[in-house]
Amino acid sequence: GAVVSQHPSWVICKSGTSVKIECRSLDFQATTMFWYRQFPKQSLMLMATSNEGSKATYEQGVEKDKFLINHASLTLSTLTVTSAHPEDSSFYICSARRAINEKLFFGSGTQLSVL
């Protein structure tokens, strides 16, 4: 099956700093990528939908200026958590698909801890 690589797997940062998470589709071109956030014991919450070459579409309640998403190529999308605070500590997961009627593939997730 197709592979979606997500880096880093875990990151610890100080409050106020920015963190970038990468999501790469290794063996297919992803026209759409999705970013999710999952707090402990809770479900995955969709943060934004990212299409290559266009601005991401953010879900209601997600601050676009805080969670910067860049989908500059068909194989790479990045999520930057700007000025991170402890309440941003969460498990962030990306997913990607080649076309709208094709299967969705998930990255392995990034555990962010903000001190």
Added chain:
Amino acid sequence: QKEVEQNSGPLSVPEGAIASLNCTYSDRGSQSFFWYRQYSGKSPELIMSIYSNGDKEDGRFTAQLNKASQYVSLLIRDSQPSDSATYLCAPERGSARQLTFGSGTQLTVLP
């Protein structure tokens, strides 16, 4: 009303038994439905997909869909300890066909 509701867990079944997981959804426009399994600290993995009313079987797993009742379920036969995980129901929605995940049901299969 939540977009996707799953039966509250945790659910414990003995090894070899049938585990029954239920899900209701609010968006009548959803046409595709997915069940994912998630182990702690890991990303979800796809178990089953179902698009038409009725049953769909794949090995020990059977998904059932009733669009009129906005209900989808997953049965796991001959449950194994390795099936112990959180199961997430995820209907597709919207023009981009995003997945909306339920809160999940934690299943424990006791040896």
